[in-house]
Amino acid sequence: MDERYDPKKIEPYWQAEWQRQDLYRTREDPARPKFYVLEMFPYPSGAGLSVGHLHNYVPCDVIGRYKRMAGFNVLHPMGWDAFGLPAENEALLRGLHPSETVTRYAANFKRQLTISGCAYDWSREINSSSPEYYEWTQWFFLLLYKRGLAYRGTGAQWWCDLCGSVLANEQVINGCCWRHTDNPVTKKDLEQWYIKITDYADRLLEDLDAIDWPEPIKLMQRNWIGRSEGAELSFPVANNPTREIRFFTTRPDTVFGVSFMVLAPEHPLVAEITAPAERASVEAYVADARRQSEIERMSTVKEKTGVFTGAYAHNVFTNKDIPIWIADYVLMGYGTGAIMGAPGQDQRDFEFATRYGLEIPRVTAPADGTPPPADRAFVDPGITINSGFLIGMTTADAINAVCRWAEQHKVGRPTISYRMRDWLISRQRYWGCPIPIVYCKGKGNDGIVPVPEEQLPVLLPAMKDYQPSGTGRSPLANVPEFVNTTCPICGGPAERETDTLDGFACSSWYFLRFASPHYDRAPFDRRAADYWLPVDLYVGGAEHAVMHLLYARMWTKVMFDSELIGFQEPFPMLRNQGQVWAADGHRMSKSRGNVVTPDAMIEKYGADALRLWELFMSPFDEATNWNESGIAGTERYLMRVWTMIRRFVEAGSPAGAPSLDTLKRVHKGLRITTEHIERLRFNTALAAMMDLLNHLTKLKPDEMGRFAAEAYVTMLAPMAPYAAEEMWRALGHASSVHLESWPQYDAELTREETVTVVVQINGKVRDRLQVASGASEEQVRELALKSEAVNRHLDGKTPKKFIYVQDKMLSIVA
RNA sequence: GCGAGAGUGGCGGAAUGGCAGACGCGCCGGACUUAGGAUCCGGUGCCGCAAGGCGUGGGGGUUCAAAUCCCCCCUCUCGCACCA
Numbered sequence: 001m002d003e004r005y006d007p008k009k010i011e012p013y014w015q016a017e018w019q020r021q022d023l024y025r026t027r028e029d030p031a032r033p034k035f036y037v038l039e040m041f042p043y044p045s046g047a048g049l050s051v052g053h054l055h056n057y058v059p060c061d062v063i064g065r066y067k068r069m070a071g072f073n074v075l076h077p078m079g080w081d082a083f084g085l086p087a088e089n090e091a092l093l094r095g096l097h098p099s100e101t102v103t104r105y106a107a108n109f110k111r112q113l114t115i116s117g118c119a120y121d122w123s124r125e126i127n128s129s130s131p132e133y134y135e136w137t138q139w140f141f142l143l144l145y146k147r148g149l150a151y152r153g154t155g156a157q158w159w160c161d162l163c164g165s166v167l168a169n170e171q172v173i174n175g176c177c178w179r180h181t182d183n184p185v186t187k188k189d190l191e192q193w194y195i196k197i198t199d200y201a202d203r204l205l206e207d208l209d210a211i212d213w214p215e216p217i218k219l220m221q222r223n224w225i226g227r228s229e230g231a232e233l234s235f236p237v238a239n240n241p242t243r244e245i246r247f248f249t250t251r252p253d254t255v256f257g258v259s260f261m262v263l264a265p266e267h268p269l270v271a272e273i274t275a276p277a278e279r280a281s282v283e284a285y286v287a288d289a290r291r292q293s294e295i296e297r298m299s300t301v302k303e304k305t306g307v308f309t310g311a312y313a314h315n316v317f318t319n320k321d322i323p324i325w326i327a328d329y330v331l332m333g334y335g336t337g338a339i340m341g342a343p344g345q346d347q348r349d350f351e352f353a354t355r356y357g358l359e360i361p362r363v364t365a366p367a368d369g370t371p372p373p374a375d376r377a378f379v380d381p382g383i384t385i386n387s388g389f390l391i392g393m394t395t396a397d398a399i400n401a402v403c404r405w406a407e408q409h410k411v412g413r414p415t416i417s418y419r420m421r422d423w424l425i426s427r428q429r430y431w432g433c434p435i436p437i438v439y440c441k442g443k444g445n446d447g448i449v450p451v452p453e454e455q456l457p458v459l460l461p462a463m464k465d466y467q468p469s470g471t472g473r474s475p476l477a478n479v480p481e482f483v484n485t486t487c488p489i490c491g492g493p494a495e496r497e498t499d500t501l502d503g504f505a506c507s508s509w510y511f512l513r514f515a516s517p518h519y520d521r522a523p524f525d526r527r528a529a530d531y532w533l534p535v536d537l538y539v540g541g542a543e544h545a546v547m548h549l550l551y552a553r554m555w556t557k558v559m560f561d562s563e564l565i566g567f568q569e570p571f572p573m574l575r576n577q578g579q580v581w582a583a584d585g586h587r588m589s590k591s592r593g594n595v596v597t598p599d600a601m602i603e604k605y606g607a608d609a610l611r612l613w614e615l616f617m618s619p620f621d622e623a624t625n626w627n628e629s630g631i632a633g634t635e636r637y638l639m640r641v642w643t644m645i646r647r648f649v650e651a652g653s654p655a656g657a658p659s660l661d662t663l664k665r666v667h668k669g670l671r672i673t674t675e676h677i678e679r680l681r682f683n684t685a686l687a688a689m690m691d692l693l694n695h696l697t698k699l700k701p702d703e704m705g706r707f708a709a710e711a712y713v714t715m716l717a718p719m720a721p722y723a724a725e726e727m728w729r730a731l732g733h734a735s736s737v738h739l740e741s742w743p744q745y746d747a748e749l750t751r752e753e754t755v756t757v758v759v760q761i762n763g764k765v766r767d768r769l770q771v772a773s774g775a776s777e778e779q780v781r782e783l784a785l786k787s788e789a790v791n792r793h794l795d796g797k798t799p800k801k802f803i804y805v806q807d808k809m810l811s812i813v814a
Numbered sequence: 815g816c817g818a819g820a821g822u823g824g825c826g827g828a829a830u831g832g833c834a835g836a837c838g839c840g841c842c843g844g845a846c847u848u849a850g851g852a853u854c855c856g857g858u859g860c861c862g863c864a865a866g867g868c869g870u871g872g873g874g875g876u877u878c879a880a881a882u883c884c885c886c887c888c889u890c891u892c893g894c895a896c897c898a
Contacts, residue, residue, distance in 0.1 A: 690838075
């Protein structure tokens with residue numbers, strides 16, 4: 001063992017040695033309990049990993065290593081979410097082929113993770129852009145199609161006429177194209193593929209109750225799904241009884257107060273019902289609404305506007321004709337694109353009615369008998385008034401009564417509406433997973449023919465030029481050899497789908513692939529999946545709260561329904577790591593020049609010191625700003641451990657007979673460290689280790705003894721794997737410390753014999769008593785009343801009341 | 815605007831109703847030293863010589879006891895954009 005701790009010397013050595021020993025290879029072993037820890041697989045970018053990424057990977061590595069030592073068979077894999085826009089943009093702008101850049105960037109990520117000491121089983125590395133992987137993404141798409149969960153529909157996409165291509169939301173900046181910054185984007189309607197995630201809305205909602213996820217994430221999913229109960233009703237258009245306006249409401253009890261209707265400007269009825277006299281103003285409003293939606297997020301606090309169509313609807317409850325308006329605050333994408341206006345009970349309707357001088361009937365009164373406020377809507381539940389057969393009913397009863405009446409008279413029914421919409425999974429992009437569909441020219445039903453499984457994968461063709469097709473189709477439309485094919489059924493001429501799948505398709509099942517990453521007969525080997533899945537601990541950023549985590553949950557449920565797997569939730573336990581901002585408080589980014597790389601920190605301090613600082617600088621799940629100054633502290637800590645072990649070894653590694661006090665401290669340190677690692681409290685786990693070190697370094701080697709020395713190094717192993725390995729060898733062991741068992745503590749030895757009991761008088765601490773642990777209230781009281789400090793502060797007053805908290809505190813009220 | 819989270823020494827943070835500031839950074843002092851940006855030892859919330867008092871964004875409340883629970887306000891961060 002060298003005198004000085006020199007990470008530059010030991011880290012490369014052990015890296016090579018671990019690789020030679022294939023130390024992190026994982027195999028199924030039914031005899032041992034399994035633990036599957038997974039980080040959300042990263043998109044390999046050219047910027048490489050920053051120290052911010054390691055704030056996720058290092059703690060997960062600690063958990064993986066710890067669980068392995070604690071007796072679990074641990075699966076801790078890594079792969080690359082490799083399809084995506086940045087690689088395609090680089091291809092477009094710099095002519096670099098995405099598969100080359102992605103391969104290079106992934107290799108760099110892997111190198112950075114390796115030098116950081118992360119124990120991944122690299123034999124299970126996957127890449128979502130490799131045909132061996134996306135073959136099965138395509139297979140899943142076909143599964144969804146066969147189950148009626150994938151369908152074609154029309155959707156509007158951002159469009160730049162100068163690029164001749166669709167744009168992602170992030171490519172639209174201030175309403176203009178990212179490349180043509182003074183060219184306003186428009187919307188283009190395209191036929192696209194959708195996934196019917198709405199069929200799973202209720203299950204996605206209900207099953208949230210049974211999983212261990214951060215509450216804010218669950219809440220975001222609940223809000224995203226946005227379930228609301230109500231009724232769908234319909235009113236006929238006056239003088240045009242073949243046409244009706246269907247609408248959803250959560251307050252069917254207020255139908256007698258409906259004094260107008262509002263349609264979304266895009267509503268298909270608008271053109272048909274508009275009266276000739278109003279046509280000009282309606283068309284102008286519709287055009288204006290369309291233009292406004294094109295100029296991104298111009299004004300978020302604008303007033304409610306609308307125009308009258310000149311048409312009327314017949315309120316079947318009041319038998320009155322009510323005006324039909326259009327307004328841009330009604331969205332075509334939610335509900336039916338039409339709402340009833342009940343201005344007395346809805347604040348938004350109230351503002352609209354006030355502005356345009358519409359009638360404001362009051363049909364709900366406060367339950368306490370006071371009149372509804374005159375200057376605003378009364379939105380709370382109450383007692384129904386002015387409402388025919390509903391008068392006197394509570395809001396809840398009136399809702400039921402309206403639903404029953406509507407069903408009997410065939411004008412509506414109770415229903416549930418969801419805010420969540422179906423998942424638009426088509427992308428008009430090159431660098432994605434091809435959709436395994438062909439369109440046969442000789443067939444009806446749009447000629448949709450799924451590619452037979454045995455013909456998968458549909459390979460993404462190599463291209464030289466990634467210019468957009470100009471038509472709204474993906475660049476793949478420019479490759480005739482790809483597009484033109486034959487129908488798998490009739491053999492006649494057919495064209496391939498040229499859209500590719502959203503990257504979220506790849507990430508909706510990758511956690512299963514790690515169980516059997518090289519299996520080539522199915523997406524996964526059922527036996528391996530049954531052993532490893534579900535994921536025991538899933539870790540990633542809160543930014544994936546809704547999309548990725550909902551899609552992956554839905555696909556898992558589809559797999560369960562298809563009897564491919566035996567579980568319904570892929571991630572029973574989820575945690576979010578805290579975001580690490582740059583020292584300047586901004587996102588770390590190449591353009592700001594504030595990226596700190598692990599490479600630079602490892603060069604300066606060594607990987608172990610960096611790892612310890614990642615663990616120590618802040619709680620795992622809380623955001624923090626990067627601050628390099630503390631690494632000096634973790635580096636110094638490692639040096640002190642090193643010196644302690646070196647002195648111990650140089651003294652001949654004496655077996656020693658530690659004092660009871662030392663023994664108790666070791667066991668207590670072990671207990672706290674263990675408990676805190678289990679709870680993912682790495683910063684306080686390390687603090688407990690430092691505390692223990694501060695005690696142990698005061699001892700001579702034979703006072704410390706072999707048990708303490710070895711337990712200490714073993715405990716350090718998950719956090720600082722290189723230094724621990726080197727010290728373990730110096731302690732005379734031939735095999736790796738990472739194959740050792742986690743040391744067990746003796747609970748008896750972690751018990752305190754004496755405790756400090758605080759004495760408070762009227763809420764202020766006046767004395768501290770050392771008493772035997774478990775002392776009775778009487779004993780402590782007696783002791784306290786003898787105390788000089790207590791008597792001085794009691795100042796002759798008689799205690800009125802004592803409150804005793806065992807082993808902690810005696811509170812005296814005087 | 816709505817929703818979620820956060821606010822504690824000079825700094826990162828600890829304490830989840832029971833000793834505020836664990837552990838570390840920085841700083842101050844000392845030892846060793848030709849030397850120290852190394853190492854080791856001690857100190858370090860604020861006021862005060864002390865006894866003691868004050869102190870967890872601000873204000874109020876509950877409690878024997880509040881950083882922690884409740885109400886109001888301020889600031890910051892993240893998410894969502896009129897969801898009928």
